[in-house]
Amino acid sequence: MGTIYIDDKPVEFEAGQNVLQATLKAGIDITYFCYHEALGSAGSCRLCAMELEPTKKDDKSRVVMSCMQVAQDGQRYRLNKGSADKVRQHVVEYYMTRHPHDCPVCDEAGHCHLQDMTILSRQTYRRYDGKKQTFPDQEMGPLIWNTANRCITCYRCARFYQNYALGDDFGVYCSGQKTTFRRSEPGAFDSPFSGNMIDVCPTGTFTDKVFRRKYSRTWQLEKATSVCNHCSTGCNTEPGGREGTLRRIHPMTNPHINPHFICDRGRYGEHYSEASDRPLKCIIRKGAKNPYDNIYTHLTRCLKKASGRIGILSSEHEDLQTHYMLKQLAVHYKGIFSPFILPDTETRTRSAIQATQLPPSLPDIETADAAIILGSLTEAAPMMDLAVRQLIAKQKPIIMVHAVPSLLADLIQHRNAGEVISATPKNWHQVIDHLDTSRLSDEKVKKIVLLGVAGEMDVPAINAFSRLKEKLSQETVTVQSGFALEGANAMGAAVISNENSAHELLEAIQKLYVDTLIVCGADPFGEGAAEWEPLRNKIRQLIVLDNINTETVKQADIVLPLATWSERCGYSVNYEGRVQPFEQAYQRSSVISPTEFVAHLTPHSVEALYRQRDVWLTQLSAQLVISDQMGIQLNLQQLSGIKNTYSSHIETEGLQLVKLPWHGGGVRADFAKELASCNPWKDHYVYLHTDTAKQLNVTTGKQLHFKSGASLEVLCDNRITKDCLAVTPLTLGRIKCKANIVLPLHQIHTGETDQ
Amino acid sequence: MFTEDELEHLREHLSHYPERRAGAIYCLYAVQDKIGYIDDKGIMMVTELTGLSKTQLEELITFFTLLRRRPVGRNVLRICDSISCHVMGSRQVLEAAEAHTGVALGEISRTGSVTILPSICLGLCNHAPAALLNDEDEVSRLTPESVQKLLDELDQQPFQQSATGSQVIATSGHSMLTEGRDH
Incomplete structure (x- = not known):
């Protein structure tokens, strides 16, 4: 776009860039404080001072703040050669009169911007006493x-x-x-x-x-x-x-x-x-083990015996490489593999991926002209929420539908930034079909993003989402739609698995075709207790790999300590279909990666498995994803495998049981004790709107009994949508119910009616 | 806290601005004039009136020295400590005043008669060291002795039921509830 000169060195800049941005981009060291790439310039710290050379002969040079100076072609600045150098040094000295000299005991030392700037400006001694x-x-x-x-x-x-x-x-x-x-x-x-x-x-x-x-x-x-x-x-x-x-x-x-x-x-x-209760050792609870065998010899013997009757379960929270390796294990032992714990999750994920079109990246969301949000986005994908907040800051129109309290909904209401509709998820398809989008039909609106939360939507709602997208799409308007899916690698799980894989695995166990279950990074008997608990006695051998102490780990016959994502390498596919590799950050000695696990139990070596994986990934994405790239985006329309034909019967009469999420919660994050201590919701309680409580004839403090035999104490909270029973994910497992099911009124009762 | 009539006046006043939040200081003054300082309840009320958050109002109050979050005595004496008054000995005046009241600056004196606050420049440099009593009366050429005398006088002022903070030390929101309507 143009060239400016910093200490006589030519520096290229792009339109709209300020002098500081151009200087930093050219790799020239300059002190600065208040400027931040995302937050922009404030011009308040006076630390990026430069001397602007005069253009006319008789003019004097002047000291300017480079972050406030729009770069213009041909301008000449003095950084270290002029008087601005002294200015910057004095400014730092002034800042240091306010700052303690406690670097040796400060946590920030070593990656401290102030430290770097002080040293860069050569302000090494203090005069202020x-x-x-x-x-x-x-x-x-x-x-x-x-x-x-x-x-x-x-x-x-x-x-x-x-x-x-x-x-x-x-x-x-x-x-x-x-x-x-x-x-x-x-x-x-x-x-x-x-x-x-x-x-x-x-x-x-x-x-x-x-x-x-x-x-x-x-x-x-x-x-x-x-x-x-x-x-x-x-x-x-x-x-x-x-x-x-x-x-x-x-x-x-x-x-x-x-x-x-x-x-x-x-x-x-x-x-x-x-977490202090993380499984970090191999544990064999059932089955005699030859004392001279190692665990893998024992496992190989068990699996060889059970060959043909093996089920392998992983979850949408595990990465693509894990899924691929487990699939190879399933092929070797003629087993059935599913990366989804519950058929409902699989159905929702597949439907959501089908409805995804031109999925917006976070920068796409930030630059959109309007947004429609279906579900509690903050709690499902906080960073998408942060992108939407940039739209709120720019006063772009937003429509949001939600059932459970969401920070984003509160913010939109507080800032008067758009329309917030509170509705029970079972009615969302009607709400979406009758959504008044007139506030988005402005001439200036050229790009609309449609964001759904897959975990809260049923298939009719996802179909209505697709219809809404068609309705909004016009020649002049681009509509980008995407979903916050239910696990980090839910997209990858859908890519790698066969249709209805979860249903198939459950059916095979039900019919006793499978009696040995290998579970890797999943919690069927906690998170998926509603469907898995009745099958527990049909599984003779339960082998679990995990890095958190789940209900399934507690019930397992053999436990192996699984490495976390930071402790191993792998690939993950995000909601956009972007395949991203990740590397091992540090080594923990006692844990194993899924690849090592599979290599021990099959004749393949780890290297051979990696080679096979590379071939498969190349077929999938037409090129190999390598670590120094920003990931490769899959063409979702070309992936014929992702479709959903499975549908479950949906009740409409009664109260809907919904998950009560919060922005710091998650299957794994719940085990991070510092973060979990901020959870605003209590486990073992059921949250109700006052009107729903009246309908059920209960008040805060009373017990509510469920068909499964469990009972929970009631807490009235008017932020919950009417006709909803909201419970935390952990409570959901405890009362052995699936999220989003509709409970007929006769299945829920207060103890008093029985008497 | 406010009567319906006063609230109606505040709402009407806010409606004159392009944004409601522009009238935040006016509302805060109204609270301060009513009860002598701005309490938590007052902040909640201004939050509802202006749409600003609690933090934003606290930022505003801590920024402006004329708004206060704590109760004050029957009189407020602001002693200037800016450069001219400092040169002319305001530090000694402040120390003497503090010693006389027996409490730290900003606290209510034991008799309840006065709260002494250091102040930024009052524009009375020609009378330095200067002070402002109840935001209205200027006190000039203070010395440690004269300030003690002044404080004694304030102590001996008969306690009047009507002379609570809100009436005596009304600031710019002073007469807004009566005169403000004519504008």
Whole structure:
């Protein structure tokens, strides 16, 4: 676009870029503070000063802030050669009069922006010997640690929290020398994105409280590019481990998915790998084992005996490589493989993938002109919510349908940013068909994103979603539709498995064709108890690989410790169909990867299995996905295998049982104790709208009995949609019910009616 | 806290702005004039009126020194500590005042007669060290002795039931509930 000169060195810039952006992009070191790629320039820190050379002969040069200066062709700036160098040095010196000299005991040291900038400006000695302003630290919950004295008032945190993440429980207090950044009251942050304050803060004012408990200097961490496994967005992360344990998760930039930030579930949920009850040893609970055999010899003997009667179950939370390897195991032992625990999940996932068209990436969502959201998006895929928040900030029209309390719905209502419809999921297909989209029919609306939450929608609702997409699509309007799926690799699971695989496996067990079950990273007897519990006595041998202490692990005959995603390599497919590889960040000695497991039980070596996998992946995506790429997007329309023909009968009369999600929760994230302690919902309770409670003749504190024999205490909460019974995922397993089923009124009763 | 009539006035006032939040300070002053300071209940009320969050209102209140979150004494004495007054000895005046009341700056004196606050420049540099009593009366050329005398006088002022914070120290929201309507 043009060229500017920094200390006589030509630097190319693009239209709209400011001088600082162009300079940084050219790889020139320059000090800066308040500028942030996502948050833009504020011009307040005065640290990126440069001297602009005059264009006319008699003019004087002047010092300008490069972040506020739009680059113009031919401009000449002095960075280190002019007087601005001294200006920057003095500004840093001024900041350091406010900042404690506590680098040796500060968590941020080593990856501290202030430290880098101070050294870069060669401000190495202090002249100021006066008293420094001090502030009381604020207690900020279990995730973030506040050291208020280290703040240099760059305003980055407030700009991120208030303007970007649209949070309103954290702000700037007082003025002048007393300026301080804190929450309105002590306690954990409300926002699902609060962890980013750690990265956004250029000093150690906000540090990772979980990392603090098992701290390591960042240069001592073993790191690699990984993919977050806590929702289907597939954000790139950089886990840091040391001595075989996970220490922290850091976001890894991927311009197509997460250019800067990650959510708290991604950052703190991964600490499930450090849960005290994690299975880390091989356990054989049943079946005599020759003391001289190792576990694999024992397993091979068991599996050879059971050949032809083996079922292999994985879940949509496991990666594509695991699924591929288990499929090879199924081929070897003539077994049945399913990567879905419940047929309902499989049905919803396949229908959702069919309805996905031009799936919007997160940057696509951020740049759309309008959005329609079906389901509690914050809780299903927090980063999609963060992208939608950018639309709210730009006052773009939004329509949202939801059944359970969602932070996004509250935000839209609070900001008056659009329409929020509260409806029971069983009626969503009608709501979607009759949706008033007149507010989106503006001339300026050129791109609409349609986002659904697969876990809350039934097949009729997904079909209505497709019809809505057709209705909105016009010549001048592009409609991009995508779903937050139910597991990190739900898309990959649908790609690799046969149609109705979960149903097939359940039927085979029911008919006693299968009596040995290998479960890898799934919890059929907890999460899927509604369908799996009655079959428990038909399974003679239960072999479980997992990295969390699930109900299934507790019931298993043989337990093997499975490596987490940070502890092994693999491939994951996100909601867009983007195949992304992830690498092993650190090595934990006692765990095994699914590939090693399969290599031990089949004649193939690990290398041979990897070669086979590469061939298969190449066939799938027409090219091999290699680690230094940003992932390859599958053409969903060409994948003929993903279709859904299975349909289950849906009741319409009665109350619908819905999952009560929260933004930090998940199958695995629930085992990360610091994050889980922020869960606003209580297990073993049923949440009802007051009107529904009246209909059932119960009040808060009363017991509600279910057909399965379980009973739960009632809590009235008017944020729950009428005609819904909302329970946490754990409670759902306990009362042995599937999510989204409709319970006829006679199946739920209060104890009193019996008497 | 407010009568229906007063609330109606506030709503009407807010409707004059392109955005409701523009009238936040006006509403906060109304609360302060009514009860002498801004309490949590008052903040909740202004939240409802203006649509601003609790944090945003707290940010506003802590930014402006004339808004306060804590009760004050029957009188408020703002002693300037900016450069001119500092040079002319405002620090000694503040110390003497603090010693006289027996409580820290910002606290209500034991007799309940006064709260002393340090203040940024009052624009009374020609009378330095200067102070402002109840946001209305200027007190000039203070010395440690004169400030103690002033505080003694305030102590001896007979306690009047009507002279609560809201009437005595009305600020710019002073007469809004009566006169404001004519504008």
